Amino acid sequence: MRPRHACDDVRRAQEFRAYVAGAGGRLLHTATLLTAEPRDANPRAQRLLTLALARTYACWDRLHGEDPYDHTRRYLMIRFALSTLRYGGRLPFRPPPGGPLAGLSPQERLILVMRLHEGIGEDQTAALLGLPTERVRAVQNRAMAVVLRPAPGPAPALGRAGTVPS
Amino acid sequence: MNRSNREERVRRLMVTGPPALPPDLAAEAVRRGARVLRRRTYARRVMWLLLCAATVAFTVWALTARPWVEPPSGTTPPLTGW
Numbered sequence: 001m002r003p004r005h006a007c008d009d010v011r012r013a014q015e016f017r018a019y020v021a022g023a024g025g026r027l028l029h030t031a032t033l034l035t036a037e038p039r040d041a042n043p044r045a046q047r048l049l050t051l052a053l054a055r056t057y058a059c060w061d062r063l064h065g066e067d068p069y070d071h072t073r074r075y076l077m078i079r080f081a082l083s084t085l086r087y088g089g090r091l092p093f094r095p096p097p098g099g100p101l102a103g104l105s106p107q108e109r110l111i112l113v114m115r116l117h118e119g120i121g122e123d124q125t126a127a128l129l130g131l132p133t134e135r136v137r138a139v140q141n142r143a144m145a146v147v148l149r150p151a152p153g154p155a156p157a158l159g160r161a162g163t164v165p166s
Numbered sequence: 167m168n169r170s171n172r173e174e175r176v177r178r179l180m181v182t183g184p185p186a187l188p189p190d191l192a193a194e195a196v197r198r199g200a201r202v203l204r205r206r207t208y209a210r211r212v213m214w215l216l217l218c219a220a221t222v223a224f225t226v227w228a229l230t231a232r233p234w235v236e237p238p239s240g241t242t243p244p245l246t247g248w
Contacts, residue, residue, distance in 0.1 A: 013196050020192035028191075029184040039185040050194050057199025058206070100179045116177045144172050147179060 008061075016057050023069050024049075027076065033113050034080050036102045048083075052076040073118065077128060081110060100147065108143035115140055 031045035052075040056068050063071060084106035101109045110129070114120045115136075126133045 009200070016196060016199075017192050020195065024187045024191060025184055028187055032185050033180055042185055045185075046188060046191060050191060050198065053191070053195035054198035054202065057195055058202040060199075100182070112176065113180070116173055117180045144176050147176050148172060 012057070012060050016060060019068055020053060023072070024053075027052075027069075027072060030073070030113060030117060031076055031080075033099060033101055033117060034076070034106075034109055036099050036104070036109060038099065048076060048079060052079060074128070077110065077114060080106070081129060084110075101143075103146055104143050108139055108146070111136055111139045112143045112147070 028042070028045060028049055031049045032039060032042045035042065035044045035048065037043075037045055049072075052072045055075050056072045059071065060068070101112065104112065111125060114125045114128075115122065120128075122133055122136055126136045129136070
């Protein structure tokens with residue numbers, strides 16, 4: 001029994017390391033966009049990704065042909081959504097915002113990253129987040145408007161926290 | 167500016183500057199994942215052990231108590247007037 005298990009462990013770890021070496025960079029980029037951290041100082045994104053990858057490693061033998069990238073990405077998104085829910089959309093500490101999505105709320109970042117960076121369909125995004133499709137579309141439109149605003153000043157970003165989409 | 171054009175611009179904005187992957191990230195994930203696997207194995211073992219113990223206990227109890235045998239009646243009226 002014991003040698004067979006050890007052999008399984010070694011094989012699984014080897015496959016997993018190869019997978020992380022291939023897909024880790026892109027996943028970390030996605031996580032860093034979600035947490036809106038600067039690209040050189042992203043401890044929160046790294047922690048998020050580590051937990052999602054650990055989950056994928058634990059389920060590695062039961063994926064049965066499912067794409068591990070899909071698996072990790074789904075848990076990354078779910079974990080980020082839950083962590084923002086827990087703090088009511090605001091983080092208890094204020095990290096220095098960085099990256100292109102710094103002026104957005106967590107939900108706007110999540111939807112923008114899922115739809116545009118990861119290319120997940122509108123219906124699938126809505127199903128994963130438990131929101132109506134129209135709401136996903138509205139949030140995405142608003143987030144794109146904020147990101148593409150020609151002169152992004154600090155004042156509108158601060159005033160938008162409690163606004164209702166019109 | 168139409169929608170697909172705007173989407174393309176936002177997409178291009180997000181693609182710039184991917185962060186460098188820290189070298190110990192995979193090792194840390196393997197360590198945590200292996201811990202989860204070990205805990206699952208342990209939990210499964212404990213569950214089987216409990217199940218076996220419960221089966222043995224039930225069998226022993228059934229063989230000693232024999233609940234299917236009709237108990238001797240304790241409410242027979244006394245025979246008097248013979």
